[in-house]
Amino acid sequence: MTARVIMKLKVEAARLTTPKVLHLRLVHPLKPELPAWEPGAHVDLRLPDGKIRQYSLCGDPDDRSAYEIAIKREDAGRGGSRGAHETLSEGSVAHVSAPRNNFPLQQADRHLFVVGGIGVTPVLAMVRRLSAQGADFRVDFCAPSEHDAPLLPELRAICGERLRTWLSSDGARFDPREIGRAQEGDQLYVCGPQRLLEAVRAAAVELGWPEARIHAEAFQATLDENFKPEPFDATLASTGETLHVPADRSLLDVLRDHGVTMPSSCELGVCGSCVCGYRDGVVIHRDSVISVTDRQHRIAPCVSRARVAVTLDL
Ligand code: FES
Known part of the structure; x- marks a missing residue:
């Protein structure tokens, strides 16, 4: 694989935000400022097994002194995230690329976010910026329980009443039709597992949302194993x-x-x-x-x- 230029950053702080999600704050050992980024951006992180994976930046986009990412341990995955949990701790070195943004904030009168689990990471950076700008937004956050909802205290502190949590442990189930009909100037962002993306997109289209105003970021590859490639x-x-x-x-x-x-x-x-x-x-x-x-x-x-x-x- 050919990756982007990799920086060696120091793990300044590492803590579990849920039993499975490791939250890291990364700084440059010599430079006071890291390359600038906009909400929705991700970095490549080289994992201990040599694989490169993408992690959204979840910190404050106006703070150039550090990058913050959160890594979910995928026990059924290929081992990379497990290795990251085992080896990345305070003082260790993380190999990280400059940020890239495939999921930027759009011009809008109102921003609606539907988030599933670890999909919260880019949205946290987005609402930090929107809150600082006094913009109109709402977040629907779906997670199994309060205990398993990554970065929930941070999201609550920023969003206040603009956050609605849907926790399976409380019997709360998010109905994608909760997004409602699109109003002039609305933009919709969905971030999380593929099945959440598909359900929200289908409901949004049914509710009359134009495709161009629906923005999605998947947190896993969507490759169909039954696909038969042709030459x-x-x-x-x-x-x-x-x-x-x-x-x-x-x-x-x-x-x-x-x-x-x-x-x-x-x-x-x-x-x-x-x-x-x-x-x-x-x-x-x-x-x-x-x-x-x-x-x-x-x-x-x-x-x-x-x-x-x-x-x-x-
Ligand atoms: S290398 Fe093709 S989309 Fe990532």
Whole structure:
């Protein structure tokens, strides 16, 4: 994988915000300021197993002295997050990239957020900014229990009555229709597990929300295991060269085999590092990062493919 430039940051503080979620505050050992970022941004973190994963920044975007992230331990996962929990403690070194933003705040009269579990991380940074601006917003936060709701005290302190919690332990179940009909100037953000995204998106469309005003960030890859890849051809617009992508290779791999330098990070369609433009062709989008509008001309070659042929803006 090709990752972005990695900084060695010091873990200044580490604490469990729930039994499974480790909250870290990271500082540069020499520089007083880290690269600037906007709410919704994430960084790449190199985990102890060498894998690179994306974590949203959840601290104050106006505080350049530190980055804050929260890592959920995935016991059923590939071990990376478990390793991070075991090795990242006060004083240790974390390998972190400069921030990138695939989930920015939009211009709006009112911002509505639906959050599931660890999906709270980018939203915390977003509401910090909106609160400082005196903007109108509301957050619906779904979690199994108060005990298992990451960063809930921080969210409560910022949101006050603008926060509604939906805790399964209290028998409270979030009905996606709670978002209500879109009013002029509303923007809707959904962040959390894929099934929450799908349920909220379906309800929003039914309630008349235009797709362009629904913004989602998945906290897991959405790849369909039953997908059967087919071979296709990819033409490079700059040279006219046509590359054949066999069924068992990704477009990203084939581009690299032919000397095209492509950045990448997650290679799961969630980070946006590899995204490039395309012109002609029917693309089979399999990422969870490109918006519905941008899918007309952007492709994530780490996971997405084309029917028969595609021309890339490369
Ligand atoms: S490398 Fe992350 S979306 Fe392709």
